[in-house]
Amino acid sequence: MMADSEPILIWGAGAIGGTVGAALRRAGHPVHFVDIEAAHVAAIADPARGLRIEGPIENFTVHAPADTPDTLRGRFRRVFLCVKGHHTEAAARALLPHLAEDGFVLSLQNGLCETILEGVVGRARTVGAFVNFSADWIEPGLILYGGRGAMVLGELDGAVTPRLRELHAILSEFEPGAITTPEIWGYLWGKLGxxxxxxxxxxxxxGIADCLARPELLPLWRRLGGEAVAVAQAQGVRPMGFNGFDPAAFAPGASEEAARNSVAAMVAFNRPNAKTHSGVWRDLWVRHRRTEVDVQIAPIASFGAQHGIACPAVTALVAMVHECEDGRRPMSDNNLLELSR
Structure with missing residues (x-):
């Protein structure tokens, strides 16, 4: 589509927001970035530096207006929220004064962040999204775009609206394979598994591919995926598949062979990716900060409890991640063997 003159506010210029925003800026859209990292904001706005995207997909630099939340001025109709899940509520409250009366917020996040976002800006002003491309924030002004992946957009009530069509046209300039769906909750729950x-x-x-490929961990993948799928179904949601992950292969009663085939497909998808480790791994062992586990993964067990579904694998995983965050457990491949018992 031809870029228009209406600005797009990218709230959170890290791995997801930085990659998407840079692509749209290069395509001619008037993108405005907001981020809490002052050094990152300064790099993006600096005519001599800018925001650099590197990796096997493409390499380019863009320059764009950028602010920290306290320096931002103005109101915007289109806001793309791209912060970590546990920062959703704080970011939503900070952006609310900058959201136009007829504006909306697109949640380009992992987890069920739409449920938090709609509580602040309202359901009618919230649009859902599922993303599975690979990217990492490396340092101020630099993001690694490691690999393409699925991108799905959807209204929370499943409607096909003018703004959904507008967003699809815009984001297809970043990911040509982007689609819209009446079942955005199915994709979000699939991503939880x-x-x-x-x-x-x-x-x-x-790394991701090598870890998934460990044959002794197949029972663990079946338990984790199975708990997520079972809870989603109890919620009345049909989890959707993507990039090798087949929810049906982890559903109650599914065969071991079906799970093995899905895991093999996930390994094949991840193997060529320049981003070898998950963003969670980078949070734990490179940036040494809290992860999104309480917002992204713990809700599986919380919703499960509402339906009388025990989620021991998910509960143990959440506890183990907290031990790593707190420095009580070192990084080790043996952690996964312990978790699989």
């Missing part, structure tokens, strides 16, 4: 596996990977040294 796959995401639980990525949180487990983050406990050890091996």
């Amino acid at each position: 796959y995401g639980a596996m990525l949180f487990a990977q983050a406990l050890g040294e091996a």
Whole structure:
């Protein structure tokens, strides 16, 4: 589509927001970035530096207006929220004064962040999204775009609206394979099943593909995926598959062979990716900060409890991630063996 003159506010210029925002800026859209990292904001706005995207997909630099939340001025109709899940509520409250009366917020996040976002800005002003491309924030002004992946957009009530069509046209300039769906909750719950596996990977040294490929861990993948799928179904949601992850292969009663085939497909998808380790792994062992586990993975067990579904694998995973965050458990591939028992 031809870029228009209406600005797009990217709230959170890290791995997701920085990658998407840079692509849209390069396509001619008037993108405005907001981030809490002052050094990152300064790099983006600096005519001599800018925001650099590197990796096997493409390499380019863009320059764009950028602010920290306290320096931002103005109101925007289109806001893309791209912060970590546990920062959703604070970010939503900070952006609310900058949201136009007829504006909306697109949640480009992992987890069920739409449920938090709609509580602040309202359901009518919230649009859901599922993303599975690979990117990492490396340092101020630099993001690694490691690999393409699925991108799905959807209204929370499943409607096909003018703004949904508008967003699809815009984001297809970043990911040509982007689609819209009346079942956005199915994709978000599908990502929880796959995401639980990525949180487990983050406990050890091996990268995503190598970790998933460990045959002795297949029972663990079946338990984690199975708990997420069972709870989603109890919620009345049909979890959707993507990039090798097949929810049906982890559903109650599914065969071991079906799970093995899905895991093999996930390994094949991740193997060529320049981003070898999950963002959770980077949070734990590179940036040494809290992860999104309480917002992304713990809700599986919380919703499960409402339906009388025990989630021992998910509960143990959440506890183990907290031990790593607190410095009480070192990084080790043996952590996954312990978790699989």
